[in-house]
Amino acid sequence: MTGMEEYQNGSEGAFNSEETDGIVKECIENVVAGDDYSQGQVNKWTASIVERCLTQLVKQGKPYKYIVTCAVMQKTGAGLHTANSCYWDTAMDGSCTVRWENRTMYCVVSVFAVAIA
Amino acid sequence: MDDYQTEEESIEAVIGGNAYQHSRVNHWTTSVVEQCLSQLSKLGKPFKYIVTCIIMQKNGAGLQTASACFWDNNTDGSCAVRWENKSMYCIASVFGLAI
Numbered sequence: 001m002t003g004m005e006e007y008q009n010g011s012e013g014a015f016n017s018e019e020t021d022g023i024v025k026e027c028i029e030n031v032v033a034g035d036d037y038s039q040g041q042v043n044k045w046t047a048s049i050v051e052r053c054l055t056q057l058v059k060q061g062k063p064y065k066y067i068v069t070c071a072v073m074q075k076t077g078a079g080l081h082t083a084n085s086c087y088w089d090t091a092m093d094g095s096c097t098v099r100w101e102n103r104t105m106y107c108v109v110s111v112f113a114v115a116i117a
Numbered sequence: 118m119d120d121y122q123t124e125e126e127s128i129e130a131v132i133g134g135n136a137y138q139h140s141r142v143n144h145w146t147t148s149v150v151e152q153c154l155s156q157l158s159k160l161g162k163p164f165k166y167i168v169t170c171i172i173m174q175k176n177g178a179g180l181q182t183a184s185a186c187f188w189d190n191n192t193d194g195s196c197a198v199r200w201e202n203k204s205m206y207c208i209a210s211v212f213g214l215a216i
Binding site: 037039042043045046047049050051053054057058065066067068069070071072073074075076077078079080081082083084085086087088089093095110112114117 | 137139142143145146147149150151153154157158165166167168169170171172173174175176177178179180181182183184185186187188189193195210212214216
């Protein structure tokens with residue numbers, strides 16, 4: 001019984017990255033699923049994706065500040081590498097990165113959640 | 118202003134003068150973010166930091182990035198630096214959140 005309580009207390013304050021993963025995937029698909037890379041539209045897409053993700057996350061009403069970043073890249077064989085590093089409270093703060101692709105483009109979305117004291 | 122210089126210096130120090138190499142780029146991205154972060158934390162300000170870095174090979178592909186933040190506009194902020202050489206682009210962003 002004690003073990004169960006400890007486990008629950010540990011995960012209550014921490015960031016839930018699985019739930020966020022689901023929210024982000026849904027937002028990406030709502031914006032770009034079925035589209036081909038288009039230079040004229042990509043600006044709108046990245047803005048929509050970050051706004052939607054942020055809105056859904058804030059709706060959860062948790063005591064966090066959020067940063068959502070999105071990169072969309074055309075598939076032409078170019079190499080792309082991304083890295084993140086964070087200086088924060090490892091017990092309370094967390095991040096989640098989702099990689100998505102279709103035939104013509106890659107989309108990488110990262111969510112960073114920083115607990116409000 | 119401090120942030121912008123810190124980021125630019127870190128990028129220059131890690132990849133300035135190098136050509137894109139698939140085998141090394143993983144190491145470069147992690148080095149850039151680590152160097153930026155350690156320089157920023159040395160500033161000793163009451164902030165939590167998030168540093169992101171993207172390196173892309175130049176071959177004509179299109180790349181678009183965006184970010185949105187839900188924070189305190191009075192105390193928090195961000196800074197993005199775009200750097201390039203003949204063979205690659207590097208975009209580094211720093212987000213600072215007041216404690």
